[in-house]
Amino acid sequence: MTTALDRSLGAGLLHHASVLPDRVALTIGRRDYTYEETATVARRWAAALVEAADGRPRRIGVLADRSEVSYLGVAAALFAGAAFVPLNRKFPAARTRTMLARAEVDAVLADAASAARLPELLEGLERRPVVLLPDTARTEVPGLDGYRVLDAADLARFAPSAELPGPGPDDLAYLLFTSGSTGRPKGVPVTHGNVRAFLDANRDRYRLTPDDRLTQTFDQTFDLSVFDLFMAWDNGARVCSMDPIELLAPFRYLERNGITVWFSVPSVAAVLRRRGVLRPGTMPTLRWSLFCGEALPRAIAEDWQAAAPHSTVENLYGPTELTIACTAYRWDPATGPAECVHDNVPIGRPYPGLDAVVVDERLADVPDGEAGELCVAGPQTTPGYWRAPELTARRYFERDGLRYYRTGDLVRYLNGQYVCLGRNDQQVKIGGHRVELGEIEGALRRAGAPEAVALQWPDAQTVTAVVSGTADPTALADACADGLPAYMVPRTVRVVDEMPVNANGKVDRPALIRWLDETASGPRPHEVGDAASGPRPRAVRDAVSEPR
Structure with missing residues (x-):
């Protein structure tokens, strides 16, 4: 019973x-x-x-x-x-x-x-x-x-x-605080029913056994950590907590512990790729390779698949308010590259029992193939924000007896699955034209930048790009000029040794803005300075190039 x-x-x-x-x-x-x-x-x-x-x-x-x-x-x-x-x-x-x-x-x-x-x-x-x-x-x-x-x-x-x-299913399992636009953390209460719906969907998807061993790459203030712990414990498997330093070269750890399920943000894989250590066959024990938390670039999926040849690579998507993840896309080396948009892997289809709609600013459905905000309803949709009824009313709405959460992410529905275009606040207007910053980032990655972030800086009519590694900013700017309309080409391309990341391992866009502000009248091109204060600031190389 x-x-x-x-x-x-x-x-x-x-x-x-x-x-x-x-x-x-x-x-x-x-x-x-x-x-x-x-x-x-x-x-x-x-x-x-x-x-x-x-x-x-x-x-x-x-x-x-x-x-x-x-x-x-x-x-x-x-x-x-x-x-x-x-x-x-x-x-x-x-x-x-x-x-x-x-x-x-x-x-x-x-x-x-x-x-x-x-x-x-x-x-x-x-x-x-x-x-x-x-x-x-x-x-x-x-x-x-x-x-x-x-x-x-x-x-x-x-x-x-x-x-x-x-x-009971409506009792709280955990209360997680996420960043708020006002600077005050937002509380997201997640119920036992919310988590159970998520775990049930993933139990059927991954069929873990007591012989599986899962990584724990996340801090516990990041809700993706819940997947590792309770997917392991629900299936009699083992969860292995990795020290952050081990993420810089995880291969011996994976082999020593017989890891079969990897789960991280894509930025971890991007660092390995940029350092040249993500080589074919280096992770033979993996049978599942899961990524979530930010966009998964096509090149990362391809190189990780080669490094973990016996694993299935999946891209998961979902905000905390929809309980860890709500869609998934299974990478196929043969067909996946053609399905990428802005050089990013699709986010796939919703989990069973969830209903997704794509809407415009008035919450009216948009036709398939057009861009709109993704909204999701179902048993993983959390009750609302912790003691914040006004914020809850802005981000949740009722339709046809279902309660939807507005993700704030722009998507398109193409070929039976969703592709993510970025945040709706990353769709900006430049000279009267609507510009998706994610499209610029995709062009930079295709031109050879391991990581790329496009920012509206220093004003609303200017796009500045920040890329990582040893990329040639002049060549990147020229590539953008060849492939993008003139109003989308970054005014400048700057290079950092490594992208700053926040506590959850995601690229820290606010830290990049602060760095741009601080270096506007600071180090000249090719001088070495310090990144803006952030969770993990690093030395940067400030290389600026004006596109032709």
């Missing part, structure tokens, strides 16, 4: 702890955690959370990164019947404090590397959450006077919870 718990996030971990107790559920570095150990420890922490909250807690902050606490803490929150709220110690303190305040967390789990930040992050909160330090002694974290603290010794005295709450 199916119970509410059977359909909740985390049920797979409990099930496999009973039927496959000695199989490895999680690998962090060289340390393996069996299903039985993972579930037992998480249930022990869950018992502490329930006791500390004097009943079922509502939301639990997890301030940890690629550690036992970060993964088992998520499971503990779910086993306590609460939603987890992932937090990142690398984020600015004011941002994390805002998340804690808006989420009204009942407790915070912190790992040893993050615990020192707690006094600063908790300062000024109206509610005083309970603090759990599973791998730290309370004496190592001064400044928590007035808070109830349960450290490693305290938690060891709890018996694992025997009775676990059974959350």
Whole structure:
């Protein structure tokens, strides 16, 4: 008989702890955690959370990164019947404090590397959450006077919870905060029903088994991390947490751990390709290669397919508001290149049970083949923004009994699938002409730029391109002049050694704008300066070329 718990996030971990107790559920570095150990420890922490909250807690902050606490803490929150709220110690303190305040967390789990930040992050909160330090002694974290603290010794005295709450499909599984245009993080509440619909669709698509081993390349404040953890645990497989430094040369890691499922943002593959290490046959253990989070360039798909010849390459697409991903495209080396638009791989078709429409500014359907905003309805559509009814009303709408989310992404429906043209705020007007910045980026990539970003800068009538690597800016500008209308040709092409990326590994467009602003009166062409402040600034080479 199916119970509410059977359909909740985390049920797979409990099930496999009973039927496959000695199989490895999680690998962090060289340390393996069996299903039985993972579930037992998480249930022990869950018992502490329930006791500390004097009943079922509502939301639990997890301030940890690629550690036992970060993964088992998520499971503990779910086993306590609460939603987890992932937090990142690398984020600015004011941002994390805002998340804690808006989420009204009942407790915070912190790992040893993050615990020192707690006094600063908790300062000024109206509610005083309970603090759990599973791998730290309370004496190592001064400044928590007035808070109830349960450290490693305290938690060891709890018996694992025997009775676990059974959350319903409308109960929250996690609350994720994403960037907001106002500078204030937007809260996206995701229900157990939302995640279960996503996991069900992907269970049927990928048919994972206990012999599969999945990468974990994402920070847990990026919702794609949910795929790795729970697709593994739902199927009795193993998830392997990769250190960010290992992403720069992952081949030995993949071989040593027998990885069969790779999942990352395309930027990770772009770095490998640019460095010349993405060579044919270098990843023979992979059987699935999945990319999501930003556009997947054709050249990346082709080179990755050659490097992982036994794997199927897929491009996934979806905003957080549609629960991790909502469409997928399976790359075919024979037919895929011809189906690319702006030199990017299509985003494919919606998952079963989802309904997609393409609309204009008035929310009227546009004919197939014409550009419009993608909107999606179905069981993966989240309830709305966290305590933000006005924002929810702007981004969700009702039609024919279905509730659609407006993605803000421009797409076309071609040959039975969707191709993404970029954000609707990346369709700009130059001299009265509508210009899709993604089309300019595609022209630059076809001309040889490994990565290319087109920006409306320094004013609304000017396009500036930024490319990475050793590309010749003059040749790129000439190629654009040969293949694009004059009003679409970038005024200048600048070269950076590597693109700045944000915390989720995506190309950081705002950081590029800041860099352009700062270098406008700074280093001259071919001088070496510093990239604008961003998540991972790097040295840049400022090469400027005026197209002919």
